[in-house]
Amino acid sequence: MHRPEEINGGGTATADPGLDATFDVGYVTRVEGEGSLRLRVVGGEVTEARLSIFEAPRYFERLVVGRTPDEVLDIVSRICGICPIAYQMTAVRAFEHAFGVTVDPEVAALRRLFYAAEWIQSHALHVYLLHAPDFLGYPSAVAMAADHRDLVERGLRLKRVGNEIMALLGGRAIHPVSIRVGGFSRVPRPAELAPVRRSLDAALDDALATVETVASLDAPDFARDRPLVALRDANAYPYADGRLVSTAGLDLAPDRWDDAFAEEQHEGSNALHARTHDGGIYLLGPSARVTLDAGQLHPLAADALARHGFGERIRTNPYWSIAARAVELVQAVADARDVIDAYRTPAEPRVAWSPRPARAAWSTEAPRGVIFHHYEVDERGLIAAAQIVPPTSQNQGAIEQDLREFAPRVLGLPRDEATLRLEQLIRSYDPCISCATHFLDVRIEAEP
């Protein structure tokens, strides 16, 4: 897990007694994974910001070779314990698209419920346990609970509703087991959904209260301008369907991500980085979705967005991603309620299918943004090759660019304070380094 020599509250700022005044910060905490940030400062100007990822490589793209599509769903889930549905859903949609499988409409609705539940638990975790402590000045949600117990309890309640739905549909909240190519290995009876349906009414109140809480927070003014990328579905807020669109005019089928983007390897990082084919950086995630899919928001979520005039801040200021997550909590809870209210047991929980040699590719919206999978299926129906592109490796360029831009504002502050402000910005992107391979250790090198 790459532990620095010295560690303590807020990430340690260790001053090098030498003349070069190296700023070395131990570990960026409250992110999912292990990485480091290095800032190079020359003559007071930040010339380089590099997010290095030390998360141990696990070679998933090789581990799936020689496996069946259904086995792939179990394996790729293990890339991330926080967003297993994103991996399972992207892979299952890739295979179904490639094999010409159309699932029962009720199965499609249940999957929407499943994905919404993952967003609820992931966003509640990030807003309340990882990010809110920055805004309110605490090192953790546990410390925050001493003064704001009601707030932490609300976050845990919301998270629990998401987990309950995932456990009901998939047996357990982490690495659920029911999603199979063609549908589900088991679907619930409508009566089984009644208890979580009741919990969702309370969750809606909690989600709306989250929006109010977030509206009361202060964040630095920090306006950025770069393309935002998300899926857009004509009929609904996007989870596992829609076309890849951007604020720069992109419009692509969800299986053609690689027509516009590619991954490259950078020295000092175990995660690959993604760029547009002409080298451009872009940003994914809740802020991109709220911006590009505002027209598809549920009326309750659209109202929450409009009431506080968040839209412009969400589009331009990375710190306000916390507001985008709050709006999406309302969206996901409202979507979950709607699915359950209309649910009838599927006539065909799992349709029959046969594999064929194919390029199986698809994009969906993980809690952190667009995730793309591409598998080559051979004539035996086994995987011959795979490419898995998580959101964090795509956001890395934007994170580094923003840090380079923001750092000069805080480098004059006391070191602990500067570290905290930089970490808060990094946490704004909710980087999932387990996904991108995982840990942050912030280091600032100053040169005269």
Added chain:
Amino acid sequence: MAAPIRVGVAKFASCDGCQLTLLDLEDELLPLLDRFEIVEFPEASSVRSAGPYDVLLVEGAISTPDQAREIVELRRQARTLVTIGACATAGGIQALRNWRDHDAMRGAVYTQPEWIDSLATATPVRDHVPVDAELRGCPISPAQLRELLVAAVIGRRPQLPDEAVCMECKRRGNTCVLVAGGTPCLGPVTAAGCGALCPAYGRGCFGCFGPRDGANVAALADWLSAGRPPIEVSRLFAGFTAWAEPFREAAGPHAATIDAPEATVGLGAEEGTDAPA
């Protein structure tokens, strides 16, 4: 009241799902903090401690040179070291690399493999330092984590089940997917703890909790080989606890050939004629 128990959470090669189970205790989380002080949990808190710890929960397999050095230091700092989950207790899914040519895998994922510092193997923590208790599973069971924490407060050994998934499955009232449905299932040889989750959801067990002590894996593998190519049986064991003996032997054929997928084609044809006893 006694001083709170100092708990640390450490992570190696893993998905974070097992440490997330601690936060998934939700309602129980805040009351627990009356008895526990979480002094190291970088995913959840910016307060850090390099030890000592009364209880250290360790997630993940040892898969890089840094990790192999660090677990030794962590062991020195921990009065009780508990491994949590299939990666820390058995090597996890990434232990499939242990059968393969590591350089070839590295080259397949990275264009500049020389920039990647990684061991040729991913191994359980117990291969590196003594371990006081293990919670199995991919992910661990919240109920078992709760039991472990309660036991730590009382100062007794945690009571963890020592039976096969089949026992949980019968108690849950599931129809046997193996006998009645013909679905391959590792329940007879897999340690209990999940509540027979997969059979309850219409699937065969795929061994998340690893082999039960004394399980006759060879007999089940033989039985499953009836009418099924051995490579398919091997793939069943080549999962999240593949490196745990005796799953290791059963997993070998698939695990060893994955880098040459065309080689797997012929493997099924010659064997696999044993009928069930």
